[in-house]
Amino acid sequence: MIDRRRMRKKGSGLFGLAAGLLVLFWLLSLPLAAQTGRDRTEQPAASNAGSEPRKELRDAPGETHEVLFRANQAYLEGRYGEAASGYESLLETGQINGHILYNLGNSYIRMGELGKAILKYREASLFLPRDGDLKANLQYARSLRQDRIEAETNPTLLHTLAFWYYGTSLRELFLAFLALHALFWCSALLRLFRRSEWILWFFGLSLLLSLATGVSAALKYREIFYGRTGVILAGEVPVRAGFTQQDTVLYVLHEGTDFSILGEEKGYWKISLPDGKKGWIPVNSAGRVAPGSNEPGNRAHSRTVLD
Amino acid sequence: MKPFTATGCPGTEKRARRQGSRRRRFLLVVASLLIVPAPFLITAHAQALSVQAAVDKTEATVEDQIVLTVSVIGERSLPDQPELPPLPDFNVVQGGTSSRTQILNGRISSSVEFNYFLSPRSVGSFTIGPIRVRKKGQIEQSQPIQIRILPAQAAAGEVLPAFVEQKVDVERPYVNQQIVFAFRFLRRVQAVEAQWDPPAFQGFWVEDMGKERQYQQALGGQNYLVTEIKKALYPLAAGTLEIPGNSLTCKLVMQRRRSRGLDSFFDNNFLQSPFLAGGDAVTKVLQTDPVRVQVRPLPEGGRPTDFSGLVGAFSIQAEVGQERLRVGDSTTLTLTVKGRGNLRDLAELPPQELQGFKIYPDKPTLQMQPEGEVIQGEKVFKKALVPLAEGDLEIPSVELSYFDPEEGAFRTARTGPILLSVEGKAESEQLHLVQPSGTAGAGTAIQLLGKDILPIHTGLAGTRRQIPAKNRLWLYLLGLVAPPGAVLTCYGLKRKRERLEVDTHLVRRKEAGRKAKKELHEAKKRLSLPGNPEFYGQISRSLRGLVGDKLNLSALAFTPAEVYRCLAGRGIKTEAARSVQQFLEELESLQFGSTREEARDRENRFKKAGAILKMLNKRL
Numbered sequence: 001m002i003d004r005r006r007m008r009k010k011g012s013g014l015f016g017l018a019a020g021l022l023v024l025f026w027l028l029s030l031p032l033a034a035q036t037g038r039d040r041t042e043q044p045a046a047s048n049a050g051s052e053p054r055k056e057l058r059d060a061p062g063e064t065h066e067v068l069f070r071a072n073q074a075y076l077e078g079r080y081g082e083a084a085s086g087y088e089s090l091l092e093t094g095q096i097n098g099h100i101l102y103n104l105g106n107s108y109i110r111m112g113e114l115g116k117a118i119l120k121y122r123e124a125s126l127f128l129p130r131d132g133d134l135k136a137n138l139q140y141a142r143s144l145r146q147d148r149i150e151a152e153t154n155p156t157l158l159h160t161l162a163f164w165y166y167g168t169s170l171r172e173l174f175l176a177f178l179a180l181h182a183l184f185w186c187s188a189l190l191r192l193f194r195r196s197e198w199i200l201w202f203f204g205l206s207l208l209l210s211l212a213t214g215v216s217a218a219l220k221y222r223e224i225f226y227g228r229t230g231v232i233l234a235g236e237v238p239v240r241a242g243f244t245q246q247d248t249v250l251y252v253l254h255e256g257t258d259f260s261i262l263g264e265e266k267g268y269w270k271i272s273l274p275d276g277k278k279g280w281i282p283v284n285s286a287g288r289v290a291p292g293s294n295e296p297g298n299r300a301h302s303r304t305v306l307d
Numbered sequence: 308m309k310p311f312t313a314t315g316c317p318g319t320e321k322r323a324r325r326q327g328s329r330r331r332r333f334l335l336v337v338a339s340l341l342i343v344p345a346p347f348l349i350t351a352h353a354q355a356l357s358v359q360a361a362v363d364k365t366e367a368t369v370e371d372q373i374v375l376t377v378s379v380i381g382e383r384s385l386p387d388q389p390e391l392p393p394l395p396d397f398n399v400v401q402g403g404t405s406s407r408t409q410i411l412n413g414r415i416s417s418s419v420e421f422n423y424f425l426s427p428r429s430v431g432s433f434t435i436g437p438i439r440v441r442k443k444g445q446i447e448q449s450q451p452i453q454i455r456i457l458p459a460q461a462a463a464g465e466v467l468p469a470f471v472e473q474k475v476d477v478e479r480p481y482v483n484q485q486i487v488f489a490f491r492f493l494r495r496v497q498a499v500e501a502q503w504d505p506p507a508f509q510g511f512w513v514e515d516m517g518k519e520r521q522y523q524q525a526l527g528g529q530n531y532l533v534t535e536i537k538k539a540l541y542p543l544a545a546g547t548l549e550i551p552g553n554s555l556t557c558k559l560v561m562q563r564r565r566s567r568g569l570d571s572f573f574d575n576n577f578l579q580s581p582f583l584a585g586g587d588a589v590t591k592v593l594q595t596d597p598v599r600v601q602v603r604p605l606p607e608g609g610r611p612t613d614f615s616g617l618v619g620a621f622s623i624q625a626e627v628g629q630e631r632l633r634v635g636d637s638t639t640l641t642l643t644v645k646g647r648g649n650l651r652d653l654a655e656l657p658p659q660e661l662q663g664f665k666i667y668p669d670k671p672t673l674q675m676q677p678e679g680e681v682i683q684g685e686k687v688f689k690k691a692l693v694p695l696a697e698g699d700l701e702i703p704s705v706e707l708s709y710f711d712p713e714e715g716a717f718r719t720a721r722t723g724p725i726l727l728s729v730e731g732k733a734e735s736e737q738l739h740l741v742q743p744s745g746t747a748g749a750g751t752a753i754q755l756l757g758k759d760i761l762p763i764h765t766g767l768a769g770t771r772r773q774i775p776a777k778n779r780l781w782l783y784l785l786g787l788v789a790p791p792g793a794v795l796t797c798y799g800l801k802r803k804r805e806r807l808e809v810d811t812h813l814v815r816r817k818e819a820g821r822k823a824k825k826e827l828h829e830a831k832k833r834l835s836l837p838g839n840p841e842f843y844g845q846i847s848r849s850l851r852g853l854v855g856d857k858l859n860l861s862a863l864a865f866t867p868a869e870v871y872r873c874l875a876g877r878g879i880k881t882e883a884a885r886s887v888q889q890f891l892e893e894l895e896s897l898q899f900g901s902t903r904e905e906a907r908d909r910e911n912r913f914k915k916a917g918a919i920l921k922m923l924n925k926r927l
Contacts, residue, residue: 064770072765099769106763127773133761140760171773178786185790192794192801224774292774 064095075103080110096291098127098169102134109141115233115255116287117141122231122258123291126224127169146254151274165216170224173217180210227290230269232257237286239279243268250279261288356381358389358440360449362425369430370459370470372556372590374402375423377449379440380416389421390439396456397433398426398554398592426554426592427456466529469494471555471593473506475540476680477712479601482545483618483649484712486600487516487680488538492555492593493524493531499588501557503536510548510602512541512649516677539682541649545604552597558588605710609717617709619648625705625722627692633730634697636758637667642688642705642722650675650684656705658690663700667691694729701726812859819856820924823849827913827920834913837906843898846916847891853920857927867891879926887919 071086087104090097101124108117121138128134159166168176184206190199232253240247243265253259259271268280356379363374377389391399402422409416425435436451459467470493477486488508492501516537524533542548605618621644628639642656650673660666669689675682694700702725711718775783807814826849833842851865858873871888875881894912897904 068769072763075763094774095770095772096774097769097771098773099764099766103763103769106760109760133764137760140758143758169773171775174775174783178783181787182790185794189794189797192798 064090064093068100072103075107075110078110080107083107084111091291096127098124098131098134101291102128102131102137105137105141109137113233114141114144115231118145118256118258119231119233119287119289122229122289126220126289126291127171129167129169141256145256147257149257149273149275155274164212165219168216168220170217170220173213173220177210177213177217180206180213184210221292223290225290225292227288227293228261229289230259230261230271230286231289232259232281232286234285237281239271239277239281240268241279243270243280247280251277253281259286356440356442356445356447358438358447358449360436360438360452362435362452362454365453366455366457367427368457368459369427370591370593371427372592373397373425373427373454375425375435375452377421377423377438377440378418379421379442379447380418387441390441391423392436392438394425394433394435396428396431398428400424400426424590426556428594430456430458432456466495466527468496468561469498469557469559469591469593471595473550473553473595473598475550475598475600478599479603480542481603481618481710481712482543482605483541483616483652483710485619485648485681486540486542488540488550488598490536490553490595492534492557493526494559495529495531496562497560498557499560501534501555503555504553505536506551506553508538508540508550510543512543514539514541514675514682516682537677539677542600542602545602548600548602550598550600552595554592554594556590556592559591561587561589606715606717611708611717611719613706614708614710614717615654616652617648617650617707618712619646619709620711620713621646621648621650621707621709621720623705623707623720623722625702625725627702627725627727630726631728631730632694634694637691637693638727640690640692640702640725642690643685644688644707645683645685646709647681647683648709650686653686656688656707658703658705661692661702663694663696665693665695667693692727694727697729697731699726700729815856815859819853819927820920822856823853823920823924826852827916830916831913834909835906837904837909840898842909843894843912846913847894847898850887850891850916850919850923853923854927857923867895874923877927883922887923890915890919 067086067090071083071090074080074086075083084104084107087100087107090100091104101120105117105120105124108114108120118138118141121134121141124134125131125138165173184203187199187203187206191203232255235255237253238249239251239253241250242248253273257273259273261269262272262278263270264283265280267283269283269286270278270280271286272278359378359380361376361378363376364371367373379389400423402424404419404421406419407417432453432455434451434453437448439446439448459470471491472493473488473490475486475488477484480486490503490505492498492503516539520535520537522533522535524531624643624645626641628641630638632638644650644653644656655668655671658666659668667690669691671686671688673684673686675684677683692702704721704724706719706721708717708719710716807817826845830842830845830849833839833845836842851870854870854873855861855865858877860873867888870891871884874884874887890912897912
């Protein structure tokens with residue numbers, strides 16, 4: 001006699017195993033997300049630390065901690081150049097971190113290098129998009145710029161409409177994508193064995209959200225590694241009609257001015273300003289907002305020139 | 308058979324019907340003969356084309372409006388527009404068109420009337436016409452009309468019921484000097500539907516001075532109601548400029564003569580309407596004389612070097628937001644220029660640059676509003692000053708040069724110098740962004756005293772990478788691949804289970820080996836029981852069941868010969884199939900016969916059964 005009941009029991013067992021695996025994966029992503037949350041919650045405490053670095057940082061082992069501690073100490077004692085070198089060396093080892101970029105921006109602003117400060121603040125904002133200190137300092141640095149450009153479009157509206165993109169870091173977006181991706185497949189699994197309307201809604205919603213977060217994470221990754229915006233670093237940069245020294249100077253930009261990069265030709269960037277003006281500037285007079293391009297593996301592709 | 312009656316006779320009925328039909332046909336023909344040629348008859352009597360021109364009055368004043376009516380007679384459809392002769396002494400406005408058709412004693416007369424309103428421009432005798440009308444190559448013209456236009460003051464000593472005037476307050480202004488143009492409409496009777504066409508102020512910059520103003524004015528012993536419209540004018544260039552004459556069209560309600568008693572009785576505003584008080588509404592076109600303005604150039608002598616073209620009377624004030632501040636803090640310098648004149652032309656005020664400061668100018672604001680008989684303006688310039696060095700820094704006096712037309716000379720207004728006390732930067736990075744400006748709990752607004760960056764982040768968060776590490780890529784890859792892998796596995800299992808539920812052969816085939824082994828295992832329990840025939844029965848059922856389940860056949864009805872045929876048919880070698888057949892036959896004979904056997908033989912047969920089962924399970 002055919003033992004069908006046994007076969008059914010075997011199938012159900014495998015289904016349970018697969019579902020268990022999915023739940024396990026989902027649970028696995030929670031500590032990673034919690035770690036990101038911890039990063040955030042530590043910031044205010046760190047900000048309030050005042051002039052004395054925290055004890056646990058001094059006691060923390062490892063060369064990275066040591067270099068960071070020394071750089072912070074140099075900053076707090078007013079040795080801003082030394083602090084900036086320390087932060088730069090950390091970034092060069094691939095320790096790309098919004099807090100280090102923020103501290104480096106602070107060091108530059110103390111050294112009077114407004115363009116570099118704005119560049120570093122903008123790079124930091126890709127990792128700490130909701131950090132109040134960073135927003136305040138970036139706003140302050142921008143208020144010191146000589147060029148005042150009226151934007152053609154309202155950036156606030158764009159930031160409000162795409163809040164999940166501008167308000168989250170790459171890590172958060174990616175973890176959200178992984179969680180929603182798992183939820184989507186969970187709903188697909190449920191639909192295999194049970195067809196009801198709420199599962200269909202759950203399926204559609206999780207698909208939509210996972211697509212949105214996935215595309216956003218990809219865009220954020222592109223922005224971090226291959227950014228298409230920049231900041232003027234030199235004190236005064238003539239913007240020309242073409243990419244040679246003989247081309248007509250259309251207008252002059254000053255240190256700290258933001259622009260979008262439209263293309264590159266023979267050591268010149270074709271740029272566009274928020275008010276729609278276009279022109280060409282030498283690559284070595286500005287910096288690209290692309291913190292990921294400083295990673296050791298990506299340094300060959302880096303177009304950021306800080307001198 | 309039909310009864311014979313006078314009306315019922317079939318022959319008589321048919322004849323009567325034929326007669327009625329003939330009568331109707333006759334009446335139709337007669338009516339046609341009468342109706343069809345009627346239009347031709349009437350057309351034949353229609354009038355020939357003629358043009359007549361008429362005016363509502365042949366004698367009028369320059370303030371009157373004359374209605375000219377051109378009638379084209381003998382036309383029911385609209386002809387081309389009448390061709391008026393040149394009328395340089397009149398303003399001509401076209402009115403409506405009307406047509407009329409009249410049938411009288413079989414004669415039809417048609418006419419189309421064109422109306423024109425003529426407003427005289429000058430006094431004298433004029434001839435209007437002839438006026439021509441073209442129709443299909445035919446040209447007809449009217450008789451000319453003689454009109455006499457009298458001046459408005461034709462009747463000596465008579466007080467005008469209404470008149471208009473325009474004036475400027477300064478007839479010899481300087482370039483850019485503010486002058487006030489006033490248009491006044493004075494009337495002592497009721498006026499309705501007034502329309503004013505403002506003149507073109509060629510050569511002037513014009514500023515409105517608010518809404519029209521109404522007031523009473525006594526003139527020649529008569530009380531006039533005055534409506535006044537004012538504009539501020541700024542002459543743009545030296546020379547003679549003319550503000551052309553302009554007209555106001557209105558309807559004046561002229562009172563009919565009444566007895567004194569009735570006049571006093573009905574003397575109220577309500578009954579003064581033309582309908583209730585019995586007044587006549589007379590259309591008037593009131594005209595003003597042109598005004599000439601002799602614009603003088605600004606003198607060249609004594610002109611200050613920083614003179615920017617301001618003409619009028621101005622004052623200037625300067626103030627700063629805070630006089631004590633730190634290096635890098637900002638304060639606002641507010642420069643306010645007030646006065647009468649062309650403040651719009653004042654683009655910028657010094658200082659553009661200042662030693663020891665960075666200056667960020669703001670967009671200036673301008674307010675212009677009428678005050679009394681002139682327009683007063685106020686322009687505010689704001690500049691953010693950021694001191695770059697500590698110490699006492701001075702904002703020098705700011706000067707504003709302008710030309711005073713009253714004095715006919717250049718003047719300079721200036722502010723006093725302002726001293727700022729600038730302290731050095733704060734030593735520490737303590738946060739001092741805001742500080743309460745009033746008492747605690749008073750609800751006063753906070754005042755921003757300075758700006759600085761916020762401190763660095765010293766937490767452990769700075770030691771973590773925030774770009775996905777390459778050594779953790781496997782985790783992310785697992786996260787991407789694991790969920791779809793699990794789901795696809797489940798899907799495969801589900802499909803398989805569904806197939807098993809439907810395909811019984813497959814189920815039997817899948818379970819055949821396991822079932823046969825189980826049966827053989829049961830037989831092993833009887834291995835140690837000699838003389839038990841069921842031992843061989845179980846081995847036989849196990850092997851036949853295996854073949855039956857594998858080939859989806861009934862195992863019970865299987866004979867060893869049938870097993871052989873099935874196995875041979877499935878590609879198993881003949882020797883092997885024959886061996887199976889022989890083994891099954893041997894088992895049958897042992898099961899049902901009474902052959903004595905050794906324990907070792909039983910064990911050998913059991914082992915052989917296991918080998919055959921293994922072979923069949925593999926090959927089938």
